[in-house]
Amino acid sequence: MVNYKVTVTTAVRVKATTFNNVFIKLVGTDGESSRTWLASLKGAATFYVGAVSNFYVSCPTSLGKLVLIEIDKKPLLLFPEDSWFPSKVEVRTPEGDTYHFPIYRWITDSDVKLFREGTALRVFDDSHHLGRYSREKELKLREEEYGWDVYAEGIPHNIKADSPLDLPSEVHFSFTKTTEFLYTASTGLTELKLKGLSDCKKNWTDIDAINRVFCCKRTKISDYVQENWRDDAFFGYQFLNGVNPMMIKRCSVLPDNFPVTDDMVFLHGSHSLAEEMQKGNIFLCDYNRLDGVKTNVINDKKQHLMAPLVLLHQTPDNKLMPIAIQLKQKPADDNPIFFPTDSEYDWLLAKIFVRSAEFSEHQLNVHLLRTHLLAEVFSVSLLRNLPMVHPLYKLLIPHTRYTLQINFLARLLLISKNGVFTEFAASGGEGMFTILKRSLSSLTYSSLCIPDDIAERGLESVPNFYYRDDGLRLWDIIHRFVEGVFGHYYKSNNEVQQDSELQRWIQDIFVHGFLSQACPGIPQSFGTVAELVKFVTMVIFTGSAQHSAVNTGQYDYGGWMPNTPISLQRAPPTTKGSSSESTMLQTFPDVNTTVQGMATMWLLSKQSSDFVALGQYPEEHFSEEIPRKLIKDFQEELDVLSASIKDRNESLDVPYTYMDPTEVENSVAI
Template sequence: MVNYKVTVSTGNLANAGTFNRALIKLVGTDGESRRKASSYTRRGTVSSFTVSCPVSIGKLVLIELEKPRLLFENLWFPAKIEVKSPEEDTYNFPIYRWINDSKVHRFREGTALTVFQDKHHLGIESREQDLIQQKKDYRWEVYAEGIPHCMKAECFFSLPSKDRFSFTKNIEVISTLAKEFVELQLKRLSKSKKNWPDIDAIKGVFCCKRTGISDYVQDHWKEDTFFGYQYLNGTNPMLIRRCSALPDNFPVTDDMVFLRGQCSLRNEMKKGNIFLCDYKLLDGVKANIIDGKQQYLMAPLVLLHKTPDDKLMPIAIQLKQTPADDNPIFFPTDSEYDWLMAKIFVRSADFSEHQLNVHLLRTHLLAEVFAVSLLHNMHMVHPLYKLLIPHTRDTLEINFFARYFLISKTGIYPKIAASGVEGMMTILKRSLSSMTYSSLCIPDDIAERGVEALPNFYYRDDGLKLWDIIQRFVQGVLSYYYKNDTEVQIDSELQKWISDIFEHGFLSQACTGIPKSFTTLSELIKFVTMVIFTCSGQHSAVNTGQYDYGGWMPNTPSTMQLPPPTTKGTTSEARMLQTLPNKGTTAKTMATLWLLSKEPSDFVPLGKYPEDHFSERIPCGLIKVFKGELEVLSAHINIRNQNLDVPYTYMDPMKVENSVAL
């Protein structure tokens, strides 16, 4: 007789243990064992037992797990199983999924194998069967025409169990949301249609929910320097670009912006000191109706000037795209409330641009496309599956949550935002049709926008460093498994993955520049780098600071109740208060932003992989190097931030989550 030592590790999740005794069979190249019952497994425990065979069954290929049903069915979350053979070889079986039935489940040995490397008939057969089931479990659905497709699921419970929130996170999200709205009900705010009597009254909405940055915003939101700063390091650092020639629809002249011949617009453009933020994406979007009242959404153009002391100052604002007598251009030299209201209308437009294009589309929806295509097309032994699966955690459920609770016709978004449901779909369709591959790759995007030398641009500085670290890691891992371009070309699972992304994510629009197949290893490395960066650093940059910058409503109003002034000199503080969102809209918006910005208790920072999907020495070593480089970047960011009035932490790897998980 020969003995195989089997060690079972059960996950440390709520309800992960089981009262059932699982049956385990070992399958090797030369035979298979009988089924052996494991001991009872409790949450977070490791148990070992011996499986005996008359003779060696050869190199292990897979194991079969079965959890027979007794008096009642209960869950089990095996994390991994390790088998030590009589030849002293160690085989790892990463599982990391819930088993909630009495069916036989097969799991492959953990050595990563591309399609062309998987040659044993047992492995090939198992791989084919698993992929058939994956294609049934992960299906595409058209949520709305003209936007990326999503995961088909009838309800939360129809999502595969391994892709759902943990029990703890479910309770946390639901209780947080309920708590915020109960608090608003007690304050009689959530249903109030009254306008704010004065600015200070807004402080009472969530007086106990404050951050260091939200306090700073409350004190500095009126300042031009802070208005400009937010285009660099606020929640939407994606819009600003260098201006070398003014658009024809923005007729700003020297005598308007640079008084007494201080300098000319043309010369400052040549020096690279003039920047433009154009909200043309919002032009003509049908504005929402909230509480029976028409709302207003502008499509502004904003001109900014980098001053000699490296401040980014707004110098001209036009609130509509088409020049007209009733569409004045506002300047800092205008009256206090004319200029302030112009900036507020811009910040309100930025709410819709950020939430729908920069946040929802370019991180959440794309992350779901990357995840569904991965889970639909790639077997769990594929090296790219192992590399990317940590960056898909909780994405499917948070997006289902968003479609159900936030952006549906009965969701929160239509109740608080000027863009509403119809406007939202218009903006999403326009955003996707104008999106480019290069805009998703921060080195290319920064160069195309001409903002390489713009000072105090911490999103750029930290993001470029983070991109480089991710790229080195991806290059190391993929170069280990793909030795040349031909191996990339013949990997059918890999080619189906990118083909599905091109078709279902970018709707087969070749103009986006998204590849529909991979021909070289370098193409693959860049694309996978973009995927990980989008799901981690980019999402953090545009999500984590939502309450920091939006918790003080006048800085980022979700909607506007009155149209902008058509002539100068007609705006006042009273008019501003009538234009800002009412009490109920303000309260619901702040509660939502608080929830979406709140770090979950199961937060997993970038580079930390609680699940051991890789078992080979070189990839495991690359993961350690990756973690080390991320820690060094984090330390540099922390040192830099000590000298800043407003610290920029959204690209700090220790504060960046591995996936779009909230």
């Protein structure tokens, strides 16, 4: 007889304990053990939260190289079946070898579960018939569990589920995450309800009244925004380092529909537009995706959403200053171009309409579509097409954490028929889907890859552009890490081409994420290792760094409503000289619309206490030495970048923290 030492670790996770009997079978290349009851003197504590328990499995002869283990559990007589979350199993063989079996999943029933040994294997490496069988069985089950659904025509597809509880247990929020999310969601609005504000359909009477509500929830940056929201320099700064750094681009030729002349923007002939454009000092933000969008009706009042064009000038002291705003796309007598030299409230209202357009463009295109919806497609496709033993699964599974449930809740609570966005945003309802469809149809691969995007927008040398500075460094660090991992597993382009699971993954993404449209540059297959590395870098960057950049600061920049109105209920001025503070207050959203927006942005900006920072992998899916060393190097590079960002931020009036690796979550989890 020979003995195998089996070590079972139960995760440190609420409700991970089981009091059921647990059984194991070891399967190797030369045979298999009998199904063995894992009994211990620990009794009820054997599989308690965080427990590490040792057992011995006896076999008549050696099993050879271990291929997989089978685990099942049965409830005790008169006891109910419970759920168990083991993290890993380690097996020490009589020959002195140790095999690692990562599990990291809920076992909720009495069915036998198969788990592969932790060495990553591509599909053509899996030569043993039991390995191939378990691989096929796992993917067949996953295809059933992770089905595709269509929420609305013209936008990326999503996971099929009727309720959050209907999602597979592996992708559920933790107990901690669920509790904190519900608490934040309820208290954010309850506080405002108690003040009688959430049902108040009246106009704001003065700025101080907005401030009294705003005082409920504040951050250091939201305080700064409140003090500086009228300032032109701060207005320009937000295009670089606010929650939407994706709109601005260098302007070398004025659009035909934006007839700005030198004498309009440069008094006394101090500059010329042609010269300043040649020097690279003129920038444009064009919200043409919003043109003609059907707007919402809130509190029985038709809302207003513009599609502005904004011209900005980089001054000698490196400030980005707005110099012209046209609120509609088509030039006309009743569509004046506004300038800083106009009356105070003409100019301020023009900026307010831009900031309100910014809210819809940011929330629907930059935030929802380009991070949340794409991350869901990447995740569902991964879970449908890659088994746990595949190196891509091991690399990407930490970057899918909570994404499917948070997106289900977004569809349920934000963009559904009775969702907050649908009811209280100017672009809610039909307009929302118009913008999403336009955004997907105009999406390019290069715009998802920050080095290409920055170059295409001509922003390589813009000063004080911290999103670019931190984002490019993060991209490079992630790219080197991914390159190292795939360089270890794929020695030639031919191996990438031969990996049918890898090819199914990218094809699934193309069909269900990009709806089989020829979005410029989006790959439909992988021909080279370099193509694979770039795409996977984009996937990780999108779900971590990019999402953090466009999500975390929502309350910072939007909590003070006048800076980012969720909706506006009065049309913009068609002539100059008639605007006043009263006009502005009547244009702002009603009280209930304001507080709904504030509460939602507070919720969406709130980090959970079980947050996992970029590059931290508490679940150990890789067992080989080289990828584990690459992970350690990755973490060290992220630490260096974090220290550099913190050092820079000490000298800034408005610190840019959204791409500090310690503040970036591994996945789209909020």
